Amino acid sequence: MALPRVRFESDGIEVDVPVGTSILEAARAAGAQVGSACGGVCACSTCHVYVKQGLDALSAPNDREEDIMDKAFDVRANSRLGCQSKILRDVTVVCEISGESRKAFLDEHPEIRKAGERTSVG
Ligand code: FES
Numbered sequence: 028m029a030l031p032r033v034r035f036e037s038d039g040i041e042v043d044v045p046v047g048t049s050i051l052e053a054a055r056a057a058g059a060q061v062g063s064a065c066g067g068v069c070a071c072s073t074c075h076v077y078v079k080q081g082l083d084a085l086s087a088p089n090d091r092e093e094d095i096m097d098k099a100f101d102v103r104a105n106s107r108l109g110c111q112s113k114i115l116r117d118v119t120v121v122c123e124i125s126g127e128s129r130k131a132f133l134d135e136h137p138e139i140r141k142a143g144e145r146t147s148v149g
Pocket of ligand 1 (some may be wrong): 063066068074096
């Protein structure tokens with residue numbers, strides 16, 4: 028049986044995951060730079076992603092997620108919290124990592140930020 032696939036833009040990272048996996052769990056499996064300051068318990072907005080494809084195949088947002096999103100930065104119609112978005116069907120989900128999420132990830136992983144700076148300085 029085919030598995031759902033999650034692609035993280037603009038990094039071009041892809042991962043196949045079982046049905047029921049959250050976008051945050053997929054990001055961790057793929058090594059994508061999605062933050063998770065609260066550890067995935069719907070208490071921050073650092074796992075904020077924009078779902079560009081496959082939005083209707085995700086679990087619906089609950090009231091708590093909507094409350095959190097009210098306080099997030101640059102919220103769009105396709106904004107979701109990665110930790111609360113479970114992939115319910117065998118589809119390809121395409122996500123763009125929000126600025127606040129990538130910043131949070133790099134704050135959580137200073138060693139990766141340093142490596143990136145070294146690479147970009149060339
Ligand atoms: S990691 Fe905090 S709400 Fe998702």
